[in-house]
Amino acid sequence: MLGSTGCRVGKVSDLYEGAVRTVKMSILLASTIGPPDRWITPIKDALPNEDLKTNIEADDLSKVDVALFAHKVPGVFARLPNLKLIIGLQAGVDSLLADPELPADIPVARAGDLNGDRMIAEYVLLHVLRHHRNMPFFVENQRKGVWEKPEVLEACERRVGIMGMGLIATPCATLLRDIGFQLASWTRTPNSTEGIENFHGTDALSKFLARTEILINVLPVTAETEDILCAKTFSMLPKGANFINIGRGQHVVDADLIEALDTGYLNGATLDVYRQEPLPSEHPFWSHPKITLMPHTARKTRPASIAPQIAENVRRLRAGEPILQLVDREAGY
Known part of the structure:
Protein backbone atom coordinates (compact mmCIF):
# COMPACT_ATOMS: atom_id res chain seq x y z
CA MET A 1 0.00 0.00 0.00
CA ASN A 115 12.56 13.79 0.55
CA GLY A 116 15.65 11.77 -0.34
CA ASP A 117 19.26 12.70 0.30
CA ARG A 118 20.38 16.00 -1.22
CA MET A 119 24.03 15.17 -0.56
CA ILE A 120 23.81 12.06 -2.75
CA ALA A 121 21.98 13.99 -5.48
CA GLU A 122 24.77 16.58 -5.52
CA TYR A 123 27.36 13.81 -5.67
CA VAL A 124 25.66 12.14 -8.64
CA LEU A 125 25.40 15.49 -10.42
CA LEU A 126 29.11 16.10 -9.85
CA HIS A 127 30.15 12.83 -11.46
CA VAL A 128 27.62 12.96 -14.28
CA LEU A 129 29.01 16.39 -15.21
CA ARG A 130 32.57 15.05 -14.98
CA HIS A 131 31.78 12.35 -17.51
CA HIS A 132 29.51 14.56 -19.60
CA ARG A 133 32.29 17.14 -20.03
CA ASN A 134 34.98 14.42 -20.26
CA MET A 135 37.00 15.80 -17.34
CA PRO A 136 39.15 12.65 -16.84
CA PHE A 137 40.37 13.12 -20.44
CA PHE A 138 41.45 16.70 -19.73
CA VAL A 139 43.12 15.77 -16.45
CA GLU A 140 45.14 13.10 -18.24
CA ASN A 141 46.06 15.51 -21.04
CA GLN A 142 47.26 18.04 -18.48
CA ARG A 143 49.49 15.37 -16.97
CA LYS A 144 50.89 14.64 -20.45
CA GLY A 145 51.18 18.29 -21.49
CA VAL A 146 48.72 17.81 -24.38
CA TRP A 147 46.49 20.66 -25.68
CA GLU A 148 43.43 19.08 -27.33
CA LYS A 149 39.85 20.35 -27.69
CA PRO A 150 37.32 17.59 -28.49
CA GLU A 151 33.65 18.23 -29.23
CA VAL A 152 31.56 19.44 -26.29
CA LEU A 153 27.85 18.61 -25.96
CA GLU A 154 25.08 20.40 -24.12
CA ALA A 155 23.22 18.56 -21.38
CA CYS A 156 20.13 18.30 -23.60
CA GLU A 157 22.21 16.29 -26.09
CA ARG A 158 23.31 13.70 -23.53
CA ARG A 159 21.31 10.58 -22.65
CA VAL A 160 21.59 9.60 -18.99
CA GLY A 161 20.06 6.47 -17.51
CA ILE A 162 19.47 5.64 -13.86
CA MET A 163 18.85 2.13 -12.54
CA GLY A 164 16.38 2.36 -9.68
CA MET A 165 13.90 5.08 -8.74
CA GLY A 166 13.58 4.72 -5.00
CA LEU A 167 14.01 7.24 -2.20
CA ILE A 168 17.69 7.80 -3.01
CA ALA A 169 17.55 7.65 -6.81
CA THR A 170 14.51 9.83 -7.53
CA PRO A 171 16.01 13.16 -6.35
CA CYS A 172 19.17 12.35 -8.35
CA ALA A 173 17.12 11.72 -11.48
CA THR A 174 14.93 14.80 -11.13
CA LEU A 175 17.94 17.05 -10.52
CA LEU A 176 19.61 15.78 -13.70
CA ARG A 177 16.33 16.12 -15.59
CA ASP A 178 15.92 19.71 -14.48
CA ILE A 179 19.42 20.61 -15.68
CA GLY A 180 18.41 19.38 -19.12
CA PHE A 181 19.79 15.87 -19.53
CA GLN A 182 17.69 13.34 -21.43
CA LEU A 183 16.74 11.11 -18.49
CA ALA A 184 15.48 7.55 -18.48
CA SER A 185 15.01 5.11 -15.63
CA TRP A 186 14.98 1.33 -15.37
CA THR A 187 12.85 -0.14 -12.60
CA ARG A 188 11.35 -3.45 -11.54
CA THR A 189 7.82 -2.09 -11.81
CA PRO A 190 6.40 0.87 -13.81
CA ASN A 191 7.40 4.36 -12.70
CA SER A 192 5.73 7.56 -13.90
CA THR A 193 8.05 10.39 -12.83
CA GLU A 194 7.35 13.41 -15.02
CA GLY A 195 9.91 14.07 -17.74
CA ILE A 196 11.76 10.78 -17.22
CA GLU A 197 11.21 7.95 -19.70
CA ASN A 198 10.69 4.69 -17.87
CA PHE A 199 11.73 1.19 -18.87
CA HIS A 200 10.59 -1.54 -16.50
CA GLY A 201 11.11 -5.25 -16.17
CA THR A 202 13.81 -7.58 -17.42
CA ASP A 203 12.61 -7.45 -21.03
CA ALA A 204 13.13 -3.68 -21.19
CA LEU A 205 16.68 -3.65 -19.80
CA SER A 206 18.42 -3.98 -23.18
CA LYS A 207 16.45 -1.08 -24.69
CA PHE A 208 17.19 1.08 -21.66
CA LEU A 209 20.91 0.38 -21.83
CA ALA A 210 21.08 0.87 -25.60
CA ARG A 211 19.94 4.51 -25.25
CA THR A 212 22.15 5.32 -22.23
CA GLU A 213 25.46 7.15 -22.59
CA ILE A 214 26.01 7.72 -18.86
CA LEU A 215 24.71 4.91 -16.66
CA ILE A 216 24.08 5.43 -12.94
CA ASN A 217 23.38 2.43 -10.72
CA VAL A 218 21.31 3.10 -7.57
CA LEU A 219 19.68 -0.35 -7.28
CA PRO A 220 19.29 -2.29 -4.04
CA VAL A 221 21.06 -5.63 -3.81
CA THR A 222 18.68 -8.56 -4.28
CA ALA A 223 19.00 -12.05 -5.74
CA GLU A 224 17.87 -10.56 -9.06
CA THR A 225 20.26 -7.58 -9.09
CA GLU A 226 23.49 -9.15 -7.80
CA ASP A 227 26.07 -9.26 -10.65
CA ILE A 228 23.61 -7.46 -12.95
CA LEU A 229 26.40 -5.22 -14.28
CA CYS A 230 28.53 -7.70 -16.17
CA ALA A 231 29.99 -8.31 -19.63
CA LYS A 232 26.53 -8.94 -21.09
CA THR A 233 24.94 -5.75 -19.79
CA PHE A 234 28.01 -3.58 -20.42
CA SER A 235 27.90 -4.72 -24.06
CA MET A 236 24.32 -3.43 -24.32
CA LEU A 237 25.50 0.13 -23.69
CA PRO A 238 26.67 2.29 -26.61
CA LYS A 239 30.42 2.14 -27.24
CA GLY A 240 32.10 4.93 -25.29
CA ALA A 241 29.52 5.00 -22.48
CA ASN A 242 30.44 5.91 -18.90
CA PHE A 243 29.36 4.18 -15.71
CA ILE A 244 28.72 5.48 -12.17
CA ASN A 245 28.04 3.06 -9.29
CA ILE A 246 26.59 4.30 -6.01
CA GLY A 247 24.45 1.17 -5.45
CA ARG A 248 26.47 -1.72 -4.06
CA GLY A 249 29.71 -3.41 -5.08
CA GLN A 250 27.83 -6.69 -5.42
CA HIS A 251 26.07 -5.33 -8.50
CA VAL A 252 29.29 -5.29 -10.52
CA VAL A 253 31.40 -8.14 -11.83
CA ASP A 254 34.76 -6.45 -11.29
CA ALA A 255 36.70 -8.35 -13.94
CA ASP A 256 34.03 -7.62 -16.57
CA LEU A 257 34.15 -3.90 -15.84
CA ILE A 258 37.94 -3.85 -16.16
CA GLU A 259 37.71 -5.78 -19.45
CA ALA A 260 35.14 -3.32 -20.86
CA LEU A 261 37.40 -0.40 -19.92
CA ASP A 262 40.60 -2.03 -21.17
CA THR A 263 39.12 -2.81 -24.59
CA GLY A 264 37.85 0.76 -24.90
CA TYR A 265 34.22 -0.28 -25.06
CA LEU A 266 33.50 1.78 -21.95
CA ASN A 267 35.07 5.21 -21.72
CA GLY A 268 35.28 5.50 -17.94
CA ALA A 269 33.79 4.62 -14.57
CA THR A 270 33.25 6.28 -11.20
CA LEU A 271 32.94 3.82 -8.32
CA ASP A 272 31.80 4.64 -4.80
CA VAL A 273 31.00 1.13 -3.51
CA TYR A 274 32.87 -2.19 -3.61
CA ARG A 275 32.45 -5.87 -2.81
CA GLN A 276 34.95 -5.48 0.01
CA GLU A 277 35.36 -2.26 1.95
CA PRO A 278 37.86 -0.81 2.53
CA LEU A 279 38.98 -1.80 -0.95
CA PRO A 280 42.14 -3.99 -0.65
CA SER A 281 45.30 -2.12 -1.64
CA GLU A 282 46.15 -4.74 -4.27
CA HIS A 283 42.82 -4.43 -6.10
CA PRO A 284 43.29 -3.36 -9.75
CA PHE A 285 40.64 -0.63 -9.42
CA TRP A 286 43.17 1.52 -7.51
CA SER A 287 45.56 1.93 -10.40
CA HIS A 288 43.21 1.75 -13.37
CA PRO A 289 43.56 4.94 -15.47
CA LYS A 290 39.89 4.99 -16.48
CA ILE A 291 38.44 4.55 -13.00
CA THR A 292 37.69 7.32 -10.53
CA LEU A 293 37.73 5.58 -7.17
CA MET A 294 35.85 7.12 -4.24
CA PRO A 295 35.90 5.63 -0.70
CA HIS A 296 32.12 5.20 -0.24
CA THR A 297 31.68 8.91 0.29
CA ALA A 298 28.52 9.80 -1.65
CA ARG A 299 27.12 11.07 1.61
CA LYS A 300 27.85 11.39 5.30
Whole structure:
Protein backbone atom coordinates (compact mmCIF):
# COMPACT_ATOMS: atom_id res chain seq x y z
CA MET A 1 0.00 0.00 0.00
CA LEU A 2 1.25 3.52 -0.77
CA GLY A 3 0.82 6.44 1.60
CA SER A 4 0.27 10.07 0.61
CA THR A 5 4.03 10.56 0.35
CA GLY A 6 4.26 7.85 -2.29
CA CYS A 7 6.49 5.76 0.01
CA ARG A 8 5.72 2.15 0.80
CA VAL A 9 3.88 1.87 4.10
CA GLY A 10 2.48 -1.02 6.08
CA LYS A 11 -0.48 -1.35 8.41
CA VAL A 12 0.97 -2.36 11.74
CA SER A 13 -2.25 -4.06 12.80
CA ASP A 14 -1.92 -6.33 9.78
CA LEU A 15 1.52 -7.46 10.92
CA TYR A 16 0.94 -8.20 14.56
CA GLU A 17 -2.08 -8.32 16.81
CA GLY A 18 -2.67 -4.82 18.14
CA ALA A 19 -0.09 -2.12 18.86
CA VAL A 20 0.90 -2.02 22.51
CA ARG A 21 0.25 1.46 23.83
CA THR A 22 2.66 2.15 26.67
CA VAL A 23 3.40 5.37 28.48
CA LYS A 24 7.07 4.98 27.56
CA MET A 25 8.46 2.86 24.72
CA SER A 26 11.79 1.12 25.01
CA ILE A 27 14.13 1.84 22.08
CA LEU A 28 17.40 -0.05 21.54
CA LEU A 29 20.27 1.54 19.63
CA ALA A 30 21.72 -1.82 18.59
CA SER A 31 24.35 -0.71 16.06
CA THR A 32 25.33 2.53 14.36
CA ILE A 33 27.19 4.09 11.46
CA GLY A 34 30.25 5.56 13.13
CA PRO A 35 30.58 6.14 16.88
CA PRO A 36 27.38 5.60 18.89
CA ASP A 37 27.88 8.95 20.64
CA ARG A 38 26.93 10.72 17.38
CA TRP A 39 23.49 9.12 17.54
CA ILE A 40 22.51 9.23 21.20
CA THR A 41 21.79 12.95 21.55
CA PRO A 42 19.80 13.36 18.29
CA ILE A 43 17.67 10.31 19.09
CA LYS A 44 17.06 11.43 22.67
CA ASP A 45 16.13 14.90 21.41
CA ALA A 46 13.67 13.37 18.92
CA LEU A 47 12.25 10.90 21.46
CA PRO A 48 12.46 12.74 24.81
CA ASN A 49 9.69 10.70 26.43
CA GLU A 50 11.00 7.25 25.48
CA ASP A 51 13.52 4.95 27.13
CA LEU A 52 16.65 4.75 24.95
CA LYS A 53 18.95 1.82 25.65
CA THR A 54 22.51 2.09 24.35
CA ASN A 55 24.49 -0.55 26.23
CA ILE A 56 23.62 -3.68 24.29
CA GLU A 57 25.85 -5.88 26.44
CA ALA A 58 24.68 -4.78 29.89
CA ASP A 59 21.12 -3.50 29.45
CA ASP A 60 18.04 -5.63 30.06
CA LEU A 61 16.51 -5.92 26.57
CA SER A 62 13.45 -7.97 27.47
CA LYS A 63 11.03 -5.04 27.14
CA VAL A 64 12.51 -3.39 24.03
CA ASP A 65 9.78 -2.35 21.57
CA VAL A 66 11.89 -0.91 18.74
CA ALA A 67 15.46 -1.77 17.70
CA LEU A 68 17.66 0.45 15.53
CA PHE A 69 20.32 -1.24 13.39
CA ALA A 70 23.01 -0.01 11.02
CA HIS A 71 24.26 -3.60 10.67
CA LYS A 72 23.41 -6.96 12.15
CA VAL A 73 24.38 -7.89 15.71
CA PRO A 74 24.76 -11.65 16.21
CA GLY A 75 22.63 -13.11 18.99
CA VAL A 76 20.68 -9.97 19.88
CA PHE A 77 17.26 -10.99 18.56
CA ALA A 78 17.06 -13.86 21.05
CA ARG A 79 17.17 -11.20 23.78
CA LEU A 80 14.30 -9.16 22.30
CA PRO A 81 11.08 -11.10 23.06
CA ASN A 82 8.94 -7.92 23.10
CA LEU A 83 10.24 -6.51 19.79
CA LYS A 84 7.62 -4.93 17.50
CA LEU A 85 9.61 -2.93 14.94
CA ILE A 86 13.10 -2.96 13.42
CA ILE A 87 14.42 0.26 11.87
CA GLY A 88 17.45 0.24 9.57
CA LEU A 89 19.73 3.28 9.80
CA GLN A 90 21.51 2.78 6.47
CA ALA A 91 20.17 3.59 3.01
CA GLY A 92 20.26 -0.12 2.12
CA VAL A 93 18.84 -2.93 4.23
CA ASP A 94 20.40 -5.84 2.31
CA SER A 95 22.82 -6.80 5.09
CA LEU A 96 20.04 -6.69 7.66
CA LEU A 97 17.70 -8.82 5.54
CA ALA A 98 20.52 -11.32 5.00
CA ASP A 99 20.79 -11.93 8.75
CA PRO A 100 19.60 -15.53 9.33
CA GLU A 101 18.52 -14.53 12.85
CA LEU A 102 16.16 -11.78 11.62
CA PRO A 103 12.66 -12.55 12.99
CA ALA A 104 10.26 -13.34 10.16
CA ASP A 105 7.25 -11.76 11.86
CA ILE A 106 8.70 -8.36 12.82
CA PRO A 107 8.30 -5.47 10.35
CA VAL A 108 11.46 -3.77 9.11
CA ALA A 109 11.49 -0.10 8.08
CA ARG A 110 14.08 2.33 6.77
CA ALA A 111 14.78 5.68 8.41
CA GLY A 112 15.85 7.81 5.44
CA ASP A 113 14.58 11.33 4.85
CA LEU A 114 11.29 11.09 2.93
CA ASN A 115 12.56 13.79 0.55
CA GLY A 116 15.65 11.77 -0.34
CA ASP A 117 19.26 12.70 0.30
CA ARG A 118 20.38 16.00 -1.22
CA MET A 119 24.03 15.17 -0.56
CA ILE A 120 23.81 12.06 -2.75
CA ALA A 121 21.98 13.99 -5.48
CA GLU A 122 24.77 16.58 -5.52
CA TYR A 123 27.36 13.81 -5.67
CA VAL A 124 25.66 12.14 -8.64
CA LEU A 125 25.40 15.49 -10.42
CA LEU A 126 29.11 16.10 -9.85
CA HIS A 127 30.15 12.83 -11.46
CA VAL A 128 27.62 12.96 -14.28
CA LEU A 129 29.01 16.39 -15.21
CA ARG A 130 32.57 15.05 -14.98
CA HIS A 131 31.78 12.35 -17.51
CA HIS A 132 29.51 14.56 -19.60
CA ARG A 133 32.29 17.14 -20.03
CA ASN A 134 34.98 14.42 -20.26
CA MET A 135 37.00 15.80 -17.34
CA PRO A 136 39.15 12.65 -16.84
CA PHE A 137 40.37 13.12 -20.44
CA PHE A 138 41.45 16.70 -19.73
CA VAL A 139 43.12 15.77 -16.45
CA GLU A 140 45.14 13.10 -18.24
CA ASN A 141 46.06 15.51 -21.04
CA GLN A 142 47.26 18.04 -18.48
CA ARG A 143 49.49 15.37 -16.97
CA LYS A 144 50.89 14.64 -20.45
CA GLY A 145 51.18 18.29 -21.49
CA VAL A 146 48.72 17.81 -24.38
CA TRP A 147 46.49 20.66 -25.68
CA GLU A 148 43.43 19.08 -27.33
CA LYS A 149 39.85 20.35 -27.69
CA PRO A 150 37.32 17.59 -28.49
CA GLU A 151 33.65 18.23 -29.23
CA VAL A 152 31.56 19.44 -26.29
CA LEU A 153 27.85 18.61 -25.96
CA GLU A 154 25.08 20.40 -24.12
CA ALA A 155 23.22 18.56 -21.38
CA CYS A 156 20.13 18.30 -23.60
CA GLU A 157 22.21 16.29 -26.09
CA ARG A 158 23.31 13.70 -23.53
CA ARG A 159 21.31 10.58 -22.65
CA VAL A 160 21.59 9.60 -18.99
CA GLY A 161 20.06 6.47 -17.51
CA ILE A 162 19.47 5.64 -13.86
CA MET A 163 18.85 2.13 -12.54
CA GLY A 164 16.38 2.36 -9.68
CA MET A 165 13.90 5.08 -8.74
CA GLY A 166 13.58 4.72 -5.00
CA LEU A 167 14.01 7.24 -2.20
CA ILE A 168 17.69 7.80 -3.01
CA ALA A 169 17.55 7.65 -6.81
CA THR A 170 14.51 9.83 -7.53
CA PRO A 171 16.01 13.16 -6.35
CA CYS A 172 19.17 12.35 -8.35
CA ALA A 173 17.12 11.72 -11.48
CA THR A 174 14.93 14.80 -11.13
CA LEU A 175 17.94 17.05 -10.52
CA LEU A 176 19.61 15.78 -13.70
CA ARG A 177 16.33 16.12 -15.59
CA ASP A 178 15.92 19.71 -14.48
CA ILE A 179 19.42 20.61 -15.68
CA GLY A 180 18.41 19.38 -19.12
CA PHE A 181 19.79 15.87 -19.53
CA GLN A 182 17.69 13.34 -21.43
CA LEU A 183 16.74 11.11 -18.49
CA ALA A 184 15.48 7.55 -18.48
CA SER A 185 15.01 5.11 -15.63
CA TRP A 186 14.98 1.33 -15.37
CA THR A 187 12.85 -0.14 -12.60
CA ARG A 188 11.35 -3.45 -11.54
CA THR A 189 7.82 -2.09 -11.81
CA PRO A 190 6.40 0.87 -13.81
CA ASN A 191 7.40 4.36 -12.70
CA SER A 192 5.73 7.56 -13.90
CA THR A 193 8.05 10.39 -12.83
CA GLU A 194 7.35 13.41 -15.02
CA GLY A 195 9.91 14.07 -17.74
CA ILE A 196 11.76 10.78 -17.22
CA GLU A 197 11.21 7.95 -19.70
CA ASN A 198 10.69 4.69 -17.87
CA PHE A 199 11.73 1.19 -18.87
CA HIS A 200 10.59 -1.54 -16.50
CA GLY A 201 11.11 -5.25 -16.17
CA THR A 202 13.81 -7.58 -17.42
CA ASP A 203 12.61 -7.45 -21.03
CA ALA A 204 13.13 -3.68 -21.19
CA LEU A 205 16.68 -3.65 -19.80
CA SER A 206 18.42 -3.98 -23.18
CA LYS A 207 16.45 -1.08 -24.69
CA PHE A 208 17.19 1.08 -21.66
CA LEU A 209 20.91 0.38 -21.83
CA ALA A 210 21.08 0.87 -25.60
CA ARG A 211 19.94 4.51 -25.25
CA THR A 212 22.15 5.32 -22.23
CA GLU A 213 25.46 7.15 -22.59
CA ILE A 214 26.01 7.72 -18.86
CA LEU A 215 24.71 4.91 -16.66
CA ILE A 216 24.08 5.43 -12.94
CA ASN A 217 23.38 2.43 -10.72
CA VAL A 218 21.31 3.10 -7.57
CA LEU A 219 19.68 -0.35 -7.28
CA PRO A 220 19.29 -2.29 -4.04
CA VAL A 221 21.06 -5.63 -3.81
CA THR A 222 18.68 -8.56 -4.28
CA ALA A 223 19.00 -12.05 -5.74
CA GLU A 224 17.87 -10.56 -9.06
CA THR A 225 20.26 -7.58 -9.09
CA GLU A 226 23.49 -9.15 -7.80
CA ASP A 227 26.07 -9.26 -10.65
CA ILE A 228 23.61 -7.46 -12.95
CA LEU A 229 26.40 -5.22 -14.28
CA CYS A 230 28.53 -7.70 -16.17
CA ALA A 231 29.99 -8.31 -19.63
CA LYS A 232 26.53 -8.94 -21.09
CA THR A 233 24.94 -5.75 -19.79
CA PHE A 234 28.01 -3.58 -20.42
CA SER A 235 27.90 -4.72 -24.06
CA MET A 236 24.32 -3.43 -24.32
CA LEU A 237 25.50 0.13 -23.69
CA PRO A 238 26.67 2.29 -26.61
CA LYS A 239 30.42 2.14 -27.24
CA GLY A 240 32.10 4.93 -25.29
CA ALA A 241 29.52 5.00 -22.48
CA ASN A 242 30.44 5.91 -18.90
CA PHE A 243 29.36 4.18 -15.71
CA ILE A 244 28.72 5.48 -12.17
CA ASN A 245 28.04 3.06 -9.29
CA ILE A 246 26.59 4.30 -6.01
CA GLY A 247 24.45 1.17 -5.45
CA ARG A 248 26.47 -1.72 -4.06
CA GLY A 249 29.71 -3.41 -5.08
CA GLN A 250 27.83 -6.69 -5.42
CA HIS A 251 26.07 -5.33 -8.50
CA VAL A 252 29.29 -5.29 -10.52
CA VAL A 253 31.40 -8.14 -11.83
CA ASP A 254 34.76 -6.45 -11.29
CA ALA A 255 36.70 -8.35 -13.94
CA ASP A 256 34.03 -7.62 -16.57
CA LEU A 257 34.15 -3.90 -15.84
CA ILE A 258 37.94 -3.85 -16.16
CA GLU A 259 37.71 -5.78 -19.45
CA ALA A 260 35.14 -3.32 -20.86
CA LEU A 261 37.40 -0.40 -19.92
CA ASP A 262 40.60 -2.03 -21.17
CA THR A 263 39.12 -2.81 -24.59
CA GLY A 264 37.85 0.76 -24.90
CA TYR A 265 34.22 -0.28 -25.06
CA LEU A 266 33.50 1.78 -21.95
CA ASN A 267 35.07 5.21 -21.72
CA GLY A 268 35.28 5.50 -17.94
CA ALA A 269 33.79 4.62 -14.57
CA THR A 270 33.25 6.28 -11.20
CA LEU A 271 32.94 3.82 -8.32
CA ASP A 272 31.80 4.64 -4.80
CA VAL A 273 31.00 1.13 -3.51
CA TYR A 274 32.87 -2.19 -3.61
CA ARG A 275 32.45 -5.87 -2.81
CA GLN A 276 34.95 -5.48 0.01
CA GLU A 277 35.36 -2.26 1.95
CA PRO A 278 37.86 -0.81 2.53
CA LEU A 279 38.98 -1.80 -0.95
CA PRO A 280 42.14 -3.99 -0.65
CA SER A 281 45.30 -2.12 -1.64
CA GLU A 282 46.15 -4.74 -4.27
CA HIS A 283 42.82 -4.43 -6.10
CA PRO A 284 43.29 -3.36 -9.75
CA PHE A 285 40.64 -0.63 -9.42
CA TRP A 286 43.17 1.52 -7.51
CA SER A 287 45.56 1.93 -10.40
CA HIS A 288 43.21 1.75 -13.37
CA PRO A 289 43.56 4.94 -15.47
CA LYS A 290 39.89 4.99 -16.48
CA ILE A 291 38.44 4.55 -13.00
CA THR A 292 37.69 7.32 -10.53
CA LEU A 293 37.73 5.58 -7.17
CA MET A 294 35.85 7.12 -4.24
CA PRO A 295 35.90 5.63 -0.70
CA HIS A 296 32.12 5.20 -0.24
CA THR A 297 31.68 8.91 0.29
CA ALA A 298 28.52 9.80 -1.65
CA ARG A 299 27.12 11.07 1.61
CA LYS A 300 27.85 11.39 5.30
CA THR A 301 25.01 9.99 7.36
CA ARG A 302 23.66 12.70 9.65
CA PRO A 303 21.90 11.32 12.74
CA ALA A 304 20.06 14.62 13.25
CA SER A 305 18.32 14.23 9.89
CA ILE A 306 17.42 10.57 10.48
CA ALA A 307 16.18 10.89 14.08
CA PRO A 308 12.89 12.62 13.12
CA GLN A 309 12.00 9.71 10.81
CA ILE A 310 12.67 7.28 13.66
CA ALA A 311 10.49 9.34 15.99
CA GLU A 312 7.64 9.44 13.48
CA ASN A 313 7.59 5.67 13.11
CA VAL A 314 7.72 5.21 16.88
CA ARG A 315 4.69 7.51 17.12
CA ARG A 316 2.93 5.53 14.40
CA LEU A 317 3.74 2.25 16.11
CA ARG A 318 2.15 3.44 19.34
CA ALA A 319 -0.91 4.81 17.53
CA GLY A 320 -1.38 1.71 15.38
CA GLU A 321 -0.91 3.76 12.20
CA PRO A 322 0.85 2.62 8.98
CA ILE A 323 4.63 2.47 9.27
CA LEU A 324 6.53 4.62 6.78
CA GLN A 325 9.20 3.15 4.48
CA LEU A 326 8.28 -0.42 5.32
CA VAL A 327 10.62 -2.92 3.68
CA ASP A 328 9.19 -5.46 1.25
CA ARG A 329 11.10 -8.58 2.28
CA GLU A 330 10.18 -10.48 -0.88
CA ALA A 331 11.47 -7.70 -3.12
CA GLY A 332 14.54 -7.25 -0.90
CA TYR A 333 14.15 -3.51 -0.26
